[in-house]
Amino acid sequence: MTTKFTEDHEWITVDGDIATVGITVHAQDALGDVVFVDLPEVGQTIAQKDIAGVVESVKAAADVYMPVSGEIVEVNEDLRNDPSLANSDPLGAGWFFKVRLSDPAQVDALLDETAYNAFSANA
C-alpha cells in the first residue's frame, strides 16, 4: 500500500485497484472543527481534479477534489454522521470515500509524503 498526497490537501492510499481518499492533517487543521461533509454518490464516476465532495467547518467551506479518476465504490457513512472524525483521525477513521482507479498511473504522479510536507509547510 502506498500513500500519496495532492496539492489540494487530499491523501490517497492505494490497495490493488481500489484507493481510499481523505483530507490531510494540515487540511483539517487549517479548516478547524469540521461540522459537515458532503460525499459523492456510490457508482458515480468522477474525473481527476473534479469536485468530489465538500468539507465545512463553522468558519469555512472547502471542496474535496478527486486525486485520481475513477468510480466511487464506497463512502464513509460514519464520517457523514460524525464529521469531527476528519479532525480526530483524518488519516484513519476520517476517510471520505473509496474509488476504483481508472488509470493507476495517475497515482505515481502525485506527491509523496516528503514532497507534500515540504509543499504544505509553504502553503
Place this chain on the structure above:
Amino acid sequence: MSATDASLQHTPLHALHLELGARMVPFAGYAMPVQYPAGLMAEHHHTRSAAGLFDVSHMGQLTLSGPDAAAAFESLMPVDVIGLGENRQRYGLLLNDAGGIIDDLMFVNRGDELFVVVNGACKHGDLAHIALRIGNRCTVTAQFDRALLALQGPQAVTALARLLPGVGQLVFMTGMAARWNGADLYVTRSGYTGEDGFEISLPAESADAFARALLAQPEVKPVGLGARNSLRLEAGLCLYGNDIDTTTTPAEAALNWAIQKVRRTGGARAGGFPGAGHVLAQLDGTSPPARKRVGLVALERVPVREHVLLQDAAGQSVGEVTSGLLGPTADKPVAMGYVCADLAATGTRLNAMVRGKAVPMDVCALPFVPNRYHRG
C-alpha cells in the same frame, strides 16, 4: 494578502495573540486572531458558559463634544440621541441620503461628550462622513489608537468585578468610567454575543497588562473572530458588510426597533436625518419595503452560507442568504438573509440552493439562541 502582510496594522494585543498561539488573519486592515488553539467551537461554548475575552481594538472609537453635539449627531441618524440619559448607551445607524446604512454603531452619553464605537472596516469613512456633515457643529475626535476589549459570557461580571469593583452595578446598555493601575477606562455593559458582558475602552499602553489580568481569572479564556461571528449570528445580530450595507435600509434590515418613536412619522422630532423621506415611508406603512431580513433554519444538517440563493416552492428566486453557518449552540444550520416581504412571515418554507441541491429552510424568529442580557 496574508496575516503577516507588512501593510496590516497591529492592535495593542498583537504580541499577546502570538504568545497565545492565535491564528492571525487580515480583518479590517488589521492582523486579527480568528481563533486560538482551543478552536472556534470550544471558544464559542466557553463564551456561552463562562467568559470569553475578545480583542476588538480594530473597531473605531471617537468622541463628539460641544453643546450642540447631540443635536448634530441626531441629524445623521434616525435614532433618539438628544433624549439619551447620562451614561446610557444606544444602538445607532449612520444613513446615506437614500436611507442606506453607512454603518451601525453604539454610542454613549458620557455627559460632556458622546462616545461612539463604529465598525473597524468603516471607521475612516465614518470619521470623514461625520466631520463633513457635522464637524462645524461639534468637535469630532478620533481615538483610533485606544484599545477595546470585550468580555462576554455569564461569568464575565464575576471576573471583571475582581479588577474593576462596581461594574456589577451596571445594567445592559449603561456605562461608567473606571480606573485601573493609573489608566482611564470606560466600561459599558454590552457586547455582540447575546450574552451578558462588557466592553472596555482603555489606553493602548495599558491593554496588554489589563488583558493578561483578565486572562488570569479562572473564568476567562481568549476568543477569536471566528467564534465572535458564530455567537453574533446565533444572537440575531447583523454583521455590517454581510447583513446590512449601503444598499439596505433600516426597515428592510428589520431594524425598526432601533428607531425610537420620537424620530418617526408623527414624532416630536420626526425625520431630519439623511434619507428620512424613504426610511419613514417604509416604517409608517405608506411605502412598505419590498424585501426584509429574516432568520432562517435549515431542516437538514447542511450549512447554508452567505450568497446562497433562496427559492420559493415554485422555484422562483425570492432572496439570498447574507450570513449562515452551523450554530454551535443552536446545534443546527442557522442563517439570515433577505426575502420578498410577502415571504417574511415566520414558518414560511423556502429552499436554499446549496451546490445545486435544494435544502429546505423555514423562516424563523430571531434570535436563534435566547439573549441573556443583564437588565437589572
